[in-house]
Amino acid sequence: MPTQPQQSLVFLDPRDENAKPAALASRPASLDGKVIGLFSNNKPHSETMLRMIADLIGERYAIKGVLEHNKGGHQWPANKEALQEMAGKCDVAIHATAE
């Protein structure tokens, strides 16, 4: 920040003071016994890639299950119901894109 001046020019901040910085979700210590959510944005191959990731996770951990959802298009946000369902049924979720 600028130092306190002798002659003061005061100008305004263009940013949004109410903006909340995005935070990463907390990470579980292990994925053993967890339900993994796979959240596709419908880009070609995104489901393929997510399943490959889930397979790799399954090789390393004794996961409880996998829940898939495709939000139907990469240009628009997921609907609230889908997000709530995934939040309610999954312990972790992976959102990914591919081409």
Added chain:
Amino acid sequence: MTSSKLLSGTFQFSQWEEAQEYYLENGLTDGLPIVPPSEERVRAMLQYAGLAPNAVIGTETIRQKRFTAEKAAIAAVMAGCKPEYFPVVLAAVAAACERPFNLHASSTSTNGVTVLALVSGPYAAQIGMNCGVSLMGAGNRANATIGRAINLFKAGFYGSIPRDMDNSTLGHPGKFTFCFAEDLEHAPWPSLAQSKGFGPQDSTVTIYAANAPLQVSIYTGKAPEDFLTAVSHAMLGLGHSLSEVLVVVGGELMGYLTEARWSRQQVQDFLYQKTRRPLREWVEWHRVDHPQPGDNPDRLLGCVAEPGRITVAPGGGMAGAFVSIIPSWGGSRSITRQIQTSHTARR
């Protein structure tokens, strides 16, 4: 409840140059120097528009942001706007909140679009906007600073900052500023504002999530069918299933359309029909990203879904047979808003 108190945070500096460097180094500008937003300058904007600082001009629901008059005024000052330009900035920023514009996705996409503002109606001339020679180029303060203000707002307030939220693969120069006016004098048609149901004294701004313009030079004849075929050929190069296309027609070609008594709708229909091609051609051109085996190869696929998604705007100098084609990003629709001027305020 409105308040006259400015709510933004402040920075203090001892020298003008120090302020410039601070705004530049902290990513608060577009990389060019700014007019530092003093309280006095910001208040002059708000006073012109008759708005309190905390007046909400729109709410963007994806990032859940309330766009206030004060923040729009700060961007307008930084861009170098005169207060009389501010109603255009306000209308454009409010339009960007509308859901079909899809501001969040268009601001983050690798596609790299900007917000283009097209002004229609008498207010453009009142504030000295350029609709003629080099209307998309440099040299006109209103065009340059209104477009810059919109994009500074998008970056500074909304957070669409390159390499952070803005992940444009290439971007384009219109991300600095992209704003011009429709030429009302050299067209035989009602204004774009009138075509959307506004009155002849009303002025509007239409915003597009715009990719870079493609200029086409056409010296092959005066018949509209001839030179518009050349336009359609260039449009095909942009691909299929575009959300919208803005076609800016220069003075010489507008003269030929006028002589031939072509309406705006005729131009739209002609370009729409000419750019509908069988799926197999798009596939042969490698313009279908992921062809499906079961698709009918003779199915017609257009540059856009319907003629109404082609906007034809007269503009530019009188010399030169040129057209500029500006495609919209696929997930966004253009939005038109009326500019609140003293004319509208009286009604």
